Amino acid sequence: MxxxxxxxxxxxxNTNPYDTGATPMTGMTRSYSWxxxxxxxxxxxxxxxxxxxxxxxxxxxxxxxxxxWIEVTVTNGLETEGTSIHWHGFLQTGTPYEDGVPGISQxxxxxxxxxxxxxxxxxxxxxxxxxxxxxxxxxxxAGPIVVHGPKSNDYDIDLGPVMLSDWFHTYYTxxxxxxxxxxxxxxxxxxxxxxxxxxxxxSYNCSNTKLPxxxxxxSAQFKFTKGKKHLLRLINHSAEALIFFSIDGYNVTVIxxxxxxxxPYSTDLVTIAVGQRTDIVVEATGKSTDAVxxxxxxxxxxxxxxxxxxxxxxxxxxEDANTAVAPNTTSSINDSRYLFPxxxxxxxxxVTVPAYAMxxxxxxxxxxxxxxxxxxxxxxxxxxxxxxxxxxxWNDPELLEAKLGxxxxxxxxRALYDLGTNSSVRLILTSVGFPASHPMHIHGHNMQxxxxxxxxxxxxxxxxxxNPQRRDTQLIQPNGYLVVQIDLNNPGVWPFHCxxxxxxxxxxxxxxxxxxxxxxxxxxxxxxxxxxxxxxxxWTGTHVVSQIDSGL
Ligand SMILES: [Cu+2]
Numbered sequence: 001m002x003x004x005x006x007x008x009x010x011x012x013x014n015t016n017p018y019d020t021g022a023t024p025m026t027g028m029t030r031s032y033s034w035x036x037x038x039x040x041x042x043x044x045x046x047x048x049x050x051x052x053x054x055x056x057x058x059x060x061x062x063x064x065x066x067x068x069w070i071e072v073t074v075t076n077g078l079e080t081e082g083t084s085i086h087w088h089g090f091l092q093t094g095t096p097y098e099d100g101v102p103g104i105s106q107x108x109x110x111x112x113x114x115x116x117x118x119x120x121x122x123x124x125x126x127x128x129x130x131x132x133x134x135x136x137x138x139x140x141x142a143g144p145i146v147v148h149g150p151k152s153n154d155y156d157i158d159l160g161p162v163m164l165s166d167w168f169h170t171y172y173t174x175x176x177x178x179x180x181x182x183x184x185x186x187x188x189x190x191x192x193x194x195x196x197x198x199x200x201x202x203s204y205n206c207s208n209t210k211l212p213x214x215x216x217x218x219s220a221q222f223k224f225t226k227g228k229k230h231l232l233r234l235i236n237h238s239a240e241a242l243i244f245f246s247i248d249g250y251n252v253t254v255i256x257x258x259x260x261x262x263x264p265y266s267t268d269l270v271t272i273a274v275g276q277r278t279d280i281v282v283e284a285t286g287k288s289t290d291a292v293x294x295x296x297x298x299x300x301x302x303x304x305x306x307x308x309x310x311x312x313x314x315x316x317x318x319e320d321a322n323t324a325v326a327p328n329t330t331s332s333i334n335d336s337r338y339l340f341p342x343x344x345x346x347x348x349x350x351v352t353v354p355a356y357a358m359x360x361x362x363x364x365x366x367x368x369x370x371x372x373x374x375x376x377x378x379x380x381x382x383x384x385x386x387x388x389x390x391x392x393x394w395n396d397p398e399l400l401e402a403k404l405g406x407x408x409x410x411x412x413x414r415a416l417y418d419l420g421t422n423s424s425v426r427l428i429l430t431s432v433g434f435p436a437s438h439p440m441h442i443h444g445h446n447m448q449x450x451x452x453x454x455x456x457x458x459x460x461x462x463x464x465x466x467n468p469q470r471r472d473t474q475l476i477q478p479n480g481y482l483v484v485q486i487d488l489n490n491p492g493v494w495p496f497h498c499x500x501x502x503x504x505x506x507x508x509x510x511x512x513x514x515x516x517x518x519x520x521x522x523x524x525x526x527x528x529x530x531x532x533x534x535x536x537x538x539w540t541g542t543h544v545v546s547q548i549d550s551g552l
Pocket of ligand 1: 436437438439498499500503504508
């Protein structure tokens, strides 16, 4: 192949990743066959009911080259639940029906039925897949994706995905019931994370649980080679946690945020919110016998935990280290770096500069949203975006209705915004009243992040207007603002939601319908979409489905 790589001489600087004509034509399809089942596993020693693909947790890796097609046949082996799988960060240009969101792009896959997703790796780097029906993903229905492509920095050894998450010892349906009726002052408290996992592993103090528990369940290990540069692909697949990642005594070089290579910068602490990924390069500057801790913490208070186990470590052993002995390093990060609300944000926008420069243009339209939370008329805690609490209808996907020209007649709680033929939209979010940070995730796009901060936007300040940060998930700070912009060049219906599992379940989502005439006239919806809805309709005709949340 040209220059030994499927992407030939394309680099992070010289090729527009959003120009589909420039995507490498590899002619390859990477195929996977998955079955989703309920099972009992004990990632941290505590046995809990989980949802997994092919019996694995974390779920299987999808690996492809930039420009490949990916084909995944998902069989729903659950007995009492539908499911669907979302491919986080993938643009789905021309394939909006492959996005895997129940009630938006498809009906849930009914128990016993299969659905084959087929989509292209238009972007490259690190991402993840996860169940998008309700909060299924927080009980194990998640896994890594690596799309090989050029990098903004050289490295010697790719250590692969590093899966990071909070962990709860309760099935998601029970957690959601708790979330709805919780108050910070009780009597029902919000769910508190009980552990943190690295590569799906951690230990737990069994005296803290009444569930079947095996102590010292074990932790992940990594290998460093002296003098080499190691690539680690950090992925936060939490329900809620804002994760602080560090390696004792080391600086790391950030080379990508989400699917966006950035100009490399050095830091001692990486902040990753739910849904976000950060690729780092770490140079093994120690002795060949060294052992050092990698550590993640969520705390104590940017996200909720029970205070018992909010930091987890994994050993990094150099090639001649004694792996029978745990590292004895201590954290080089002062606890003052984790404070609420000051530190509950992503790294400052001025340090995260995309390698491929794209200036901000004047948007063709602007939407402003006030994000608030509180009890609704039936006493459930919900979120509003401009007074709308989103709720999906799993039997009636918005994309399929939009294709039929019915967008305008959908109920208001579907939160569908038809932007017609506008070429771009600026979204101005202001979060008031309830001091939580929200990792806002856009489907079908990377967004330019123009500004973020505490309070309200001044209406004009744009950070790095010549080339602002781009990514698919960005934190809005507690009682803060976030200004993002996307080009409306991807006909379809694209959710824009908080990736905290509780918050999207409580309705923090809007759906952007872009290029409606093109969708209605030119995008062909494959037959499998209608078949999946018929299968789901048939199943729900004979089984009671309880949609306890927004559906997402
Ligand atoms: Cu949120």
